[in-house]
Amino acid sequence: MGKTIESVTFDPSYYPAAVVSCAVFLYLYKYAGPNISSKLSPKYSSLTEADRIDWNTRFNSSLHSTFVSCMCVYSLIYDEDISNEPIWANSPMVRTSCAIVVGYMTCDVLIMTIHYKKIGEVFYFFHHGASIYAYFYVMTYGVLPYFANFRLMAEFSTPFVNQRWFLDKLKYPRTSTVFMLNGLAMTITFFFVRIAVMPTYWRRVYSVIGTEPFKRLGHISLVLVITCFILDSINIFWFYKMCHGVRKVLTIYSNKTPVPVLNHVDKEE
Template sequence: MDTVSELGTVFASFLICQVLFHFVSSWFSAKVSCFNDLSLEKKIDWNSRVVSTCHSLVVGVFSLYIFFFDEAAIADPLWGDSLLGNVNIAITTGYLISDLLLLILYWRAIGDIVYAVHHCTVLYACCLVLKEGILAYIGNFRLIAELSTPFVNQLWFFKTLKYSKSSKAYIINGVLMTVMFFIVRIADFNAVNFYLS
């Protein structure tokens, strides 16, 4: 993937995330009865989590496809130059820049030094993958972990909307969150260690 295409993908991802945050999430979320009653800080956090959920679903599913079916990445996990892998990393780069900007702009509502350091660290890794053309497969494998994020965000939505912890939706989400977290953040790393040994 050439530099212009990578930068275009990063910019498009950034722009889409900004539009989701500033326009789409607020418009869509206003249809949820309790959203309009939230404080400005909660609405900012809400919109940030909507964007996070959208990003995690896109890159998580894309990463699964790359992990199982992208021949360029599978053939050489270290040096393989995967077009799909680079697109997915570029999408994540755009999201991270967007979210980092939002963290800075809305520091009083959602700012957290740990998130800022996390975003900068992951941004560095993404830029390294895109610039050097290495580790696209491993980088995308790591993005599979994003598949647990929608459940974590949904838990926050339930808490914010004051759902009962004994409600069916709350319990189902909790079980799914635990299962997905184990599969995509714990079990998958053991599978890779087995595969690489």
Template sequence: MDTTTFNTLCISFLTFQFLFYFVSHWFSAKVSSGFTHLSAEKQIEWNSRVVSTCHSLVVGTFGLYLFFFDEPTIADPLWGDPSLVTVNIAIASGYLISDLVIILFNWSVIGDKFFVVHHCAALYAYYFVMTDGVLAFVANFRLLAELSSPFVNQRWFFEALKYPKLSRANIINGLLMTVVFFVVRIAAIPPLYIFVYSVYGTEPYKRLGFLIQCSWICSCIVLDVMNVTWMIKISKGCIKVISLVRQEKAKTSLQNGKAD
């Protein structure tokens, strides 16, 4: 790992720690009066999700730009010059380490084994990008999954503030969350493994070495299993809300009919 990458990772880590411990509480109290009425435990999780949203918007937006316009990695997904992508990966890695620290120090409140596994698997995969400069395009492609996090976090914010489940804001966010999560985390799975199949056995693929080959595939499988599991839960919640909306409409229609 070169000095620039290491410094970016450290700055990212410190920035997200600063956001969690100092900025989020102040900002949240300013924009939402309901925040100050939450319990201390809820405020901890709220702050962690604010930081998560900030991270997602930064690396997701930057990643989307790189996905379409970073010519070196587009031309050579396995060995293309990873300079710009490495910056994004370092930012993401700094966040993941920061979030792991926050989770471990607040385990009784926000401890989650799935998140620990997710973060460790992602960090392990990103390590090879930052140290060996390989698979930059693939790593950035995986980072696009972060585009779904703001909607997931917003859903939690609405619940914490006790927004009605059938409120327009909740329903719109829920639908967007389901669609975006599916597009960036589930629909992205087939193209990834089709790409793996297309490069398997080629000379550039062989040059990766057995360790990186295995690490690449294994980390992707772990992350994808978790994404599918989360997608199932999100889909069930979305179907439940749609069902409630239909029941409410039917109930309203029946009441109107009786009134007539």
């Protein structure tokens, strides 16, 4: 008989990685981020307090998404076990990635809670809560490594979203070449890593539903289906806003009117 969630030992060995991740991102937010940002962009110091707080969280977000997505690509290419056994394969790399994500999102929730009046949004508490809930099980029990790794590769689009916000705060014209190129890169990347991959992801989910390994998940099977359905619904909403922005880009070239390039799109994890 194979593993069941009841038979898998509660394994907190990856918790230190989550704690270190949270501590590192808190340090980056409080000290390293502001120092680096002020040196790279003198305008950083002239921002409002709320904008500096938001800037520092996006600085963290960009570093986190770049690092984790690279780890996920490595796992996808070199870790054959997670493809052969997507539910129960034990992948230290994937579990470490999830621990880093849990630590980062915990840090982000703490910052948003402390500065709720300035940058807090209920939407992001909901998003982070759903993500932490899902990756907690992967980190703790080692289950669903393939699906967790697949979902985290979506982070490739996040730096472009943050870069758009940075350009806006630095007063780059929304009709400038750099603003429009970043906006198009953001939309294209978002489409490929979050929207276009949905059929592939859900086809793989469908292929394991009802199998013996899936049945042995017990209640954790809800993480695979419900949490990912919620996150995909959020991604579709974001992509709708981006497409609305692309339409405005096309309007610029067809009517030659100085309309904004893209609607406001907030950061996503």
